[in-house]
Amino acid sequence: MPDLITHSIAAYWLLRLPRFARFRVIFYLGTILPDILARPIHILWPQLSLYSVAIHTPVFMVVCALLAAEFFAPALRTTIRTFLLLGIGLHFFLDFFQIHLGDGYYWFFPFSWKSFEIGLFWPETSIRLLPLWLILIAGFELTLRLIKSR
Secondary structure: OHHHHHHHHHHHHHOOOHHHHHHHHHHHHHHHHHHHHHHHHHHHOHHHHHHHHHHOOHHHHHHHHHHHHOOOOOOOHHHHHHHHHHHHHHHHHHHOOEOOOOOOOOOOOOOOOOOOOOOOEOOOHHHHHHHHHHHHHHHHHHHHHHHHHO
16 A cells, blocks of 8 residues: 555654653554555445445544543543544545546545545555655755754
8 A cells, every 4th residue: 555655754854852751652653544444445346336425424433532532541532632633634635636437535425425636646656655755764864963963
């Protein structure tokens, strides 16, 4: 799933500050959660594609995040919900820029079956750009370490 690469890199870049270290993993989980839940169903059981389309929607993911937060201690639930929802929001923000052959994502499902996107890049583009992303991240990390060591 090349899309997971894009989502993971974007999440890493946004939340690498030390003050977010405690909940960084929850944010990362939120950024990949829509694909982790929807894609296996679509791949293993193509006849259930309508269900996988419904899973990869903001309404379903908000419900999923709210339910997932209930498994944590009461003192942490609000923070867990926030980081999960922010990660899911980043995921859908990035998906909004993709090009799709057929219908895209149904942003307002179950209230509407309209699909729209900006259409700037194909989902597979991240595979070709992976070496560039890795070089940029390595350069960024090295620069930060040099600045910290001075």
